[in-house]
Amino acid sequence: QSALTQPPSASGSPGQSVTISCTGTSSDVGDYNYVSWYQQHPGKAPKLIIYEVSKRPSGVPDRFSGSKSGNTASLTVSGLQAEDEAAYYCSSYAGSSNLVFGGGTKLTVL
Amino acid sequence: QLQLQESGPGLVKPSETLSLTCTVSGGSISSSSYYRGWIRQPPGKGLEWIGSVHYGGNTYYNPSLKSRVTISLDTSEKQFSLKLSSVTAADTAMYYCARQGLGSHRPFDYWGQGTLVTVSS
Numbered sequence: 001q002s003a004l005t006q007p008p009s010a011s012g013s014p015g016q017s018v019t020i021s022c023t024g025t026s027s028d029v030g031d032y033n034y035v036s037w038y039q040q041h042p043g044k045a046p047k048l049i050i051y052e053v054s055k056r057p058s059g060v061p062d063r064f065s066g067s068k069s070g071n072t073a074s075l076t077v078s079g080l081q082a083e084d085e086a087a088y089y090c091s092s093y094a095g096s097s098n099l100v101f102g103g104g105t106k107l108t109v110l
Numbered sequence: 111q112l113q114l115q116e117s118g119p120g121l122v123k124p125s126e127t128l129s130l131t132c133t134v135s136g137g138s139i140s141s142s143s144y145y146r147g148w149i150r151q152p153p154g155k156g157l158e159w160i161g162s163v164h165y166g167g168n169t170y171y172n173p174s175l176k177s178r179v180t181i182s183l184d185t186s187e188k189q190f191s192l193k194l195s196s197v198t199a200a201d202t203a204m205y206y207c208a209r210q211g212l213g214s215h216r217p218f219d220y221w222g223q224g225t226l227v228t229v230s231s
Contacts (some may be wrong), residue, residue, distance in 0.1 A: 036217035
């Protein structure tokens, strides 16, 4: 299984919206609605912010939203805030109890 | 609040076996439905799923690491471990343990703080 493809970087100004893509294949993202997104600040452990494509765990602001079309999932961060500056990783179930992560996207708040 | 904590040697020699333990506290994941997993992150790079274990002892490994990985549960249910054999410099990474939730397709919702393991002679 190959890693999911994410853009290395993304940026936006405070208050703007930014969307990060996550491209897989018909064997992972395209075949299952089990895409998750994690936020990781420098020196910290990843934090789950989206699961099952578009669901938010308790406590995650509704500024974070997820979607999927075909083999590509997307994370949108609306109303960008300084604290959103972090690395974001997507993950997908790939069948047979396998999981695959994306390479990560560094989000910069300008 | 559920907490997970990784422990083990921070330095391992090439060709030897990396051994880490994850200790769970402040809550329970002893439900038979919960999985537990290991994820690693080489310095400056992305996350890589290593493998997961179910309460019943069933294990699931990343195909790229399967020949070298063993994940096991402690009978106390409060610890689970990772062994990675024949390590090389490419195995240098931050290693995280995490609770996976109710199924092997579920996300990791609680994470340990991670432990850095360096492979070097």
